[in-house]
Amino acid sequence: MTSAEPHATGPAVERNRPRRAAPLPPDERRQAILRAVLPVVRERGADVTTRELAEAAGVAEGTLFRVFEDKASLVREAVGAAVDPSDLFELMDGMDLGTPLEDRLDVLVSSWLRRMQDVMLWMTLLHQLRKEVAGLHGDGPHGHQEWARRQGEFATGFRERLRRLLEPEADRLAQPVPIAAGLLEVALIGAAARTAGAARTGQHVDPLPTEALVEFVLNGILTCPGRARPAPRP
Structure with a gap:
């Protein structure tokens, strides 16, 4: 009976041995x-x-x-x-301020409305989870403080970016940049709150069209002499 061959050792075996991925x-x-x-x-x-x-x-x-x-x-x-605003901030930071304001607002408003729909879904889920699982947001001082901190950071970052978005158009604005940015923020948050409020009461409202919201922000709700009402976009 022949004896079992010894296990091969040495540098060649070490090179062929599969390596475990480094832990993250x-x-x-x-x-x-x-x-x-x-x-x-x-x-x-x-x-x-x-x-x-x-x-x-x-x-x-x-x-x-x-x-x-x-x-x-x-x-x-x-x-x-899931509700982290980093993707929205990256979009705003990457905008070309040389493009027409109307185009920049189109991109911002459409992205904002899509994001708010997703955020509302997660907030509904969070409300359900809080009934089932102890320790979620709002179920104690730490959770509430952390949520408030995140919301505060988002609001501050969003307002700063809105002002930067409008600054190149300062000479066209009817209001100083900080006030114009505040009015734009009110319009965006109001559009989201309108849909969220209807959902909480079991109602349905059609989302506002992006172009209508942009037109409202830029020109208000009144038609002016010599300015035709914009046609709906396809």
Whole structure:
């Protein structure tokens, strides 16, 4: 009987041995998990299980909760990530201020209205989750303070960007830039609140057309002599 051949060792074997992927830094792992679980949280809502969350993230449940304190913390942060305004801010920061103001407002208003529809969906989901899971936003001073902090940061950043958007047109504006930016903010928030208020009371209102909202911001609701009413866009 021949003896078993010894296991090969040496540099060649080391080169051929598959290497494990380097673990992600903690912050990147956290963000990767949040992105991965968003679809299942959106689909399952308050009924989502820790097993479903772990499967969506591609990790074991134990691994999941070495990153997050518990299911409530994970769901809370997932909703926070879903309504994060970074994509809207990137859009506004990337706008070419040399293009006509009307075109810039078209892009901003259409993006804002789409985003608000998505945010309202997540806020409805958050309201449902708060009934089922302790420790979500608003269920304690820490959650409320964190939510208020995020909202404050968004409002400040959004107002600064609105002013930058309007500054190149300062000589065309009927109001100083800060006031004009405030009026634009009121129009945008009002359009979102109108739809949200109807949804909360079980009503339906048709969303305002982008071009109508832009026309209102720029020219008000009255037609002026010599200015024809704009035709609906296809």
